[in-house]
Amino acid sequence: MIEVRDLKKSFGPNRILDGLSFEIPRGESLVIIGRSGGGKSVLLKHLIGLLMPDSGAVLIDGKNIVGMNERELLSVRGKFGMLFQGAALFDSMTVAENVAFAFRHSPEMTVREIQSKVGEVLEMVDLPGTENKKPSELSGGMRKRVGLARAIIYHPEIVLYDEPTTGLDPIVSDSIDKLILRVRDCLDVTTIVVTHDMRSARTVGQRILMLHDKKVYAAAPTDQFFQSQDPVIRRFIDGVSDAKEHYF
Amino acid sequence: MNFRGWIADWIEGLGRLAMLTREAVASLFTFKVAWSDLLYQVYFVGVKSQSVVLITGAFTGMVLGAQTYFQFHKVRMDTATLAVVSVSMCSELGPVLTGLMVAGRVGAAIAAELGTMKVTEQIDALRTLATHPVDYLVVPRLVALHIALPLLTIEAIAVGIGAGYLVGVYLLDIDSTYLWINMLKYTTSSDLTIGLIKSFIFGGIVALIGCYKGISCGEGAEGVGRATTEAVVYSSITILITNFFLTLTLGRIFHTL
Ligand SMILES: Nc1ncnc2c1ncn2[C@@H]1O[C@H](COP(=O)(O)OP(=O)(O)OP(=O)(O)O)[C@@H](O)[C@H]1O
Ligand SMILES: [Mg+2]
Numbered sequence: 001m002i003e004v005r006d007l008k009k010s011f012g013p014n015r016i017l018d019g020l021s022f023e024i025p026r027g028e029s030l031v032i033i034g035r036s037g038g039g040k041s042v043l044l045k046h047l048i049g050l051l052m053p054d055s056g057a058v059l060i061d062g063k064n065i066v067g068m069n070e071r072e073l074l075s076v077r078g079k080f081g082m083l084f085q086g087a088a089l090f091d092s093m094t095v096a097e098n099v100a101f102a103f104r105h106s107p108e109m110t111v112r113e114i115q116s117k118v119g120e121v122l123e124m125v126d127l128p129g130t131e132n133k134k135p136s137e138l139s140g141g142m143r144k145r146v147g148l149a150r151a152i153i154y155h156p157e158i159v160l161y162d163e164p165t166t167g168l169d170p171i172v173s174d175s176i177d178k179l180i181l182r183v184r185d186c187l188d189v190t191t192i193v194v195t196h197d198m199r200s201a202r203t204v205g206q207r208i209l210m211l212h213d214k215k216v217y218a219a220a221p222t223d224q225f226f227q228s229q230d231p232v233i234r235r236f237i238d239g240v241s242d243a244k245e246h247y248f
Numbered sequence: 249m250n251f252r253g254w255i256a257d258w259i260e261g262l263g264r265l266a267m268l269t270r271e272a273v274a275s276l277f278t279f280k281v282a283w284s285d286l287l288y289q290v291y292f293v294g295v296k297s298q299s300v301v302l303i304t305g306a307f308t309g310m311v312l313g314a315q316t317y318f319q320f321h322k323v324r325m326d327t328a329t330l331a332v333v334s335v336s337m338c339s340e341l342g343p344v345l346t347g348l349m350v351a352g353r354v355g356a357a358i359a360a361e362l363g364t365m366k367v368t369e370q371i372d373a374l375r376t377l378a379t380h381p382v383d384y385l386v387v388p389r390l391v392a393l394h395i396a397l398p399l400l401t402i403e404a405i406a407v408g409i410g411a412g413y414l415v416g417v418y419l420l421d422i423d424s425t426y427l428w429i430n431m432l433k434y435t436t437s438s439d440l441t442i443g444l445i446k447s448f449i450f451g452g453i454v455a456l457i458g459c460y461k462g463i464s465c466g467e468g469a470e471g472v473g474r475a476t477t478e479a480v481v482y483s484s485i486t487i488l489i490t491n492f493f494l495t496l497t498l499g500r501i502f503h504t505l
Contacts, residue, residue, distance in 0.1 A: 050372050074378045082376040088369035092361075102377050105282060150377075 001026050002158065002190065007046060007056035009039075016042050017053070018214035029184055029191035031201040031222075033236065034211030040194045041085055043211070044160050047192070048080050049073040060158075081151035085162040085194075087143040089135040095122070095146050096131035102154040121149040124182075126175055141168040148176070152183050158190040159183065165200045177203045198237055202226065210236065265460050271382045272390055272456070281387045289392030293354050294399060300349045301400045302407055308341055309333055309408025313415045317422065327426035331434035333412035338439040339446075342405040344491050347450035350397060351483040355458040358389055359479035362462025363472040371463065381463065390455040397451030398444050405443065438502035446494050450487050457483040 002024040009017040016039040024030050034040050045051040046058055049065045057064045065076055089098050099118045103109055109117075122128055125145040135143055144164065151159060161180065165173040177200050184191045184204075195201050201208060201222070208225040210218045210233060218225065218233055226237060235241075275281070316332045362385060365371050371381050409431070416422040461479040465471045 045372070048376055050375060070375070070380060073375075074380060077376055077378045080376060082373075084369050084373060086369060088373040090365075090370055090373070091368070101379075150373075 001059075001061055002047060002192075003057075003059040004047070005057040005059070007043075007053050007058065009042060009046065009051065009053045015214060017046075019056070020211075020216050022209060022216055022219060024190060024192065026190055027184075027188055029180075029193065029204055029206050031205030031208045032192065032194045032211065033196070033201060033208060034217075035236075036196070038211050039214065040211060041162055044082070044162055044192065044194060048077060048082055048160060079157045080160065081154070081156035081158070082160040083144070083147045083151045083162055083164055085166075087135075087140075087147035089143055089146055089150070091135050093135075094131065095127075095133050095135065095138070098135065098146060099149045099153055101150060117153060118149075121153045122146075124179060125149045126172065141172060144168065145172075145176070148179070152187075155187050156189065158192070161191070161193045161195075163194055163196065165195060165197050173197065173200060174203075176200075180204045198239075261460075264464065265456065268382070268386065268460050268463070269456055272386050275380065275383045275387050276391070281383065281391065285384070285388040286391055289388045290396055292357075293350070293389075293392045294396035297350055297353055297396070297400055298403075300353055301346055301404050304345050304349050305337075305342070305404030305407035306411040308345055308404075309337060309411035310415045312336065312341070312408070313412030314420070317416065317420050326420075326422045327430050328434070329416050329420075329422060330409065330412055330427045330431040334409050334431045334435040335439050337405045337408040337412075337443075338435060339442045340491070340495070342408065343401050343443045343446040343450060344487065346397065346401045346404045346447060347454065347487045347491075348484050350393070350400065350451075351454045351458075351487060352480055354393065355454045355479045355483045356476050358455065358458030359462040359465070360472060360476045362459060363465035363475040366463060366465045367468060367471060385463075386455075386459045389459060390452065393451035393455040394448055395451075397454070398447045401443060401447035405440070442494075442498045442502055445498060446491060449490065449494065453486050453490065454483045457486065 004023070005021050007017050007020040008015070020043065032040050032043065042051060046053055047060075049058075049068065053066060057066050059065075060076055060079070063076070065073060068076070089095075090101070093101075096115070096118050099121060100114050103114050103117075118131065119128070122130060125148050127142060127145055127149070130138070130142070130146070135146070138146065144167065148161070148164060151161075159180075164180065165176050168176060180191060180193065181204060183189060191204065193201070193204055205222045207219065207221050209216060210225075212218075212232060218228070218230065220228065225233070228234065228237075312333045313329055317326060317329045320326055320329055320332075362371070365374075365385075371385075374381055374384060413424075413427065413431075416427050417424045458479045461475040461482070465475040
């Protein structure tokens, strides 16, 4: 269970989040949408303690992580898996080393067990046989899938996906969506997905939360959200810009 | 930037560096470091700095030998030439020059590597994988430099004295036996000890400033570039300044014993 209370964050003079509050019950899959630059990635980083808010609280299973030091946060982060928007693979390591990073010093697992697990997860993200490639040899979409494999291999309780399908072709996007659902159902994880892809939002989300103007603009179950007649929501879903600037 | 702002930034930087040092020491004493990471860093720092250190040591020893000879020859102290080379290589030039070369080579590499990891969110990724960046990135480099720099310094000293000897005997025609005996007579073990203590400390300086600059790197390619330059400049200057104070204190301690 994740609870965010009155979260505020500024970078210098720029306020990015201005008093967000919401709850995510255990096992739910929540989709966060909002304009580009609206602070979605910043919000995700607050949930896992990579960024600290100026004020407000983030409660993970009842424990407030705001104000914890880095060592205390490490144990909380064991519950999380996170896929970064830019994948953030370790570029000095191979794909296999990246994916197996969480098991680096776990004495209870043999090298062979780790290898087979890595192979299994790479199979899941549709990248079999790429173990010995370096991240620089992969395409953007492949990197993202390796990042996904790295985030879910250790069966976290909460998985944060930052734009998992951006930059992927429709077929792979669909397989990633299915993978997210499968991870959710098999491992009973809480899923939080940031996305711009309305089709993907419809598929993976049980509930949709929309950030607008530094606040939570709307939060509703998926069906209800897509039927909403609110002009701001409608514009976002249908992808219509305000026709206010005409240069030509 | 105005002067007060500059001073405030400088003090804040020192504070952050001190926090990083404290975190690194705490991590070191709880043995959270992986041996494989450490070994790789020792290899990287030690083995890959060989050529630079050998060339620096050799040419410093040679030029020092020649210059000393030109002066000492006037007062017929030719055979004391190598003693001067040896004492100054052991206690001053060996550790300082090796420190500066390693700062340029390894300090820059550390800052660039960690800086790139910072800008591409790899350090954040590390943190999400429940790994403390200090345990994984800083401590292996710190320990590796503490181990490698004294060894490299010994190497530079030995090569410098050897090169000085060769120049003295074969180019300047100094009597080889007296040259060698005088060298042994005037070089004390405390000279070497002072050099090793200094190089141990310089290793820490290069590692901590390199890591600090990398981890606190600004945005983008420009940030990485700036972090790299600053790591080299600050660690070089810190080595030179620290060396002065170390010479004073260690000289007091060892030469009055
Ligand atoms: N470390 C930082 N320092 C300063 N400003 C930042 C930092 N991180 C993010 N910002 C600013 O915060 C705002 C929100 O960024 P964020 O990356 O959260 O947007 P986003 O909603 O994820 O956008 P996108 O959909 O394009 O990924 C941006 O204006 C960005 O410039
Ligand atoms: Mg984003």
